[in-house]
Amino acid sequence: MTHPFAQAPSPERAARAQARAVAQDRRAARHHALALLALAAAVLALLLALPRTALAQNLFAPVIKVNDAVITGYELEQRTRFLTLLRAPGDPAKLAREQLIDDRLKMSVAKAAGITATPEQVLEGMEEFAARANMNAEQFIRALEGGGVSEQTFRAFAESGLVWREYARARFASRVSVSEAELDRAERATAGSDVRVLLSEIIMVAPPAQAAAVQARAAELSRLQGEAAFASAARQYSASPTRGRGGKLEWMPLTKLPPALRPIILGLAPGQVSAPIPLNGAVALFQMRAIEETGVTQPEYSAIEYAAYYIPGGRSPEALAKAAKVAARVDTCDDLYGVAKGQPVESLERGAKAPAEIPQDIALELAKLDDGEVSTALTRANGQTLVFLMLCGRSTELTEGLGREDLSLQLKNRRLAAYAEGFLAELRSAARITEQ
Structure with missing residues (x-):
């Protein structure tokens, strides 16, 4: 506060004081600029001193090399987010890695064959995929962007699928x-059937690290001829409980098989082996031993009710022993509620689904069961969780069959997909895949 009797400074003194203040401000600004330059130099020196692996953390740096193609950290992160938003089963990060490696292999062989997709075709593919979520492409892209997934990530996903299909x-x-005979059998299978089949199976576990090798082995086994050769391979490679008897299954009505599998099975002649069929973490092969018409029509099933109780430990002796104790305690699916009481809600799943909506590996096991019967052949979480699977019941409903043209197209598409998957397994097996 200024004293009321203080004298006002002269104009000269005021000017000198203002000049001194300006000079002080300039010196302070110079010191600040010098400090910033020193800090920048120190940061630059620190970055130059860091090892190359630290600098490689840039999201756009390559993290996987597939032959001569690369996958960046950004692509891996984006595909992981994309699969997470789609709620794809399994570990999204591992699935993203597998898909991107497959995409590089697919695009490479397609490019060598001169096959590409135009922007219009890619957009059409994006529209088709978005329609599964009852959206158009623009709405689906906005939804993805809201979850941190770019339009280009979706576009690349759609393009790879289109190019590979072509x-x-x-x-x-x-x-x-x-053949006409195959169409006749398939036609009967769409709305009740009197056909039953006698099959043998090989189910090989295919964890991500071994998936390519297992697919390649499956492609070789699909060329086996004769029941003896197939039975020997089942004893050596199959993870199914049927391995001890050479993979042989009992007679089975065709309508018990998963709908997606029926055209494949009907296309087999006695003694013939199917192309590899991808399952959840496994690969299946089937050999037709015999097929016959019984004269008694089995109904088509509109819904299958089942329960899955998840036991930690995979196929360890402890987990299998617990499964055996549970099997001794339960007679119906309702009994599993008592077994799972006090445990996390996700430890027990129960519901009724249309046959086409059931995961393929579960559907295959359910086909072998009658009401109240149990299977412990499956695992989840890369083999770390044992699935105690129980069939609760089947609901029947006769439906109209598809037309012959639709059935023919369905059969051809499934066989085409099997050939393509087998060839992709060979590409994976021969590829040079390295982590950067």
Whole structure:
């Protein structure tokens, strides 16, 4: 506060004081600028001193090399987010890695064959995929962007699928044919059937680290001839409980098989082996031993009710012993509620689904069961969780069959997909895949 009797400074003194203040401000600004330059130099020196691996953390740096192609950290992170938003089963990060490696292999062989997709075709594919979520492409893209997934990530996903589909058609279409007899059997299978089949199976576990090798082995086994050779391979490679008897299953009505599998099975002649069939963490092969018409029509099932109780420990002796104790305690699916009481809600799943909506590996096990019977052949979480699977019941409903043209197309598409998957397994097996 200024004293009321103080004298006002002269104009000269005021000017000198103002000049001194300006000079002080300039010196302070110079010191601040010098400090910033020193800090920048120190940061630059620190970055130059860091090892190359630290600098490689840039999201756009390569993290996986597939032959001569690369996958960046950004692509891996984006595909992981994309699969998470889609609620894809399994570990999204591992699945993203597998898919991107497959995409590089697919795009490479397609490019070598001169097969590409136009921007219009890619957009059409995006529209088709978005329609599964009852959206158009623009709405689906906005939803993805809200979850941190770019439009380009979706576009690349759609393009790879389109190009691979066209490549598979060009390469394998000449090998795919459907006879009138096969169509007759398939036609009967769509709305009740009197056909039953006698099959043998090989189910090989395919964890992510071994998936390519297992697919390649499955492609070789699909060329086996004769029941003895298949039975020997089942004893050596199969993880199914049927391995001890050479993979042999009992007679089974066709309508008990998963709908997606029926055209494949009906296309087999006695003694013939199917192409590899991908399952959840496994690969399946089937051999037709016999097929016959019983004269008694089995109904088509509209819904299958089942329960899955998850036991930690995979196929360890402790987990299998616990499963055996549970099996001794329960007679119906309702009994499992008492077993799971006090445990996390996700330890027990129960519900009724249309046959086409049931995961393929579960559907295959359910086909072998009658009401109240149990299977412990499956695992989840890369083999770390044992699935105690129980069939609760089946609901029947006769439905109209598909037309012959639709059935023929369905059979051809499934066989085409099997050829393509087998070829992709060979590409994986031969590829040079390295982590950067």
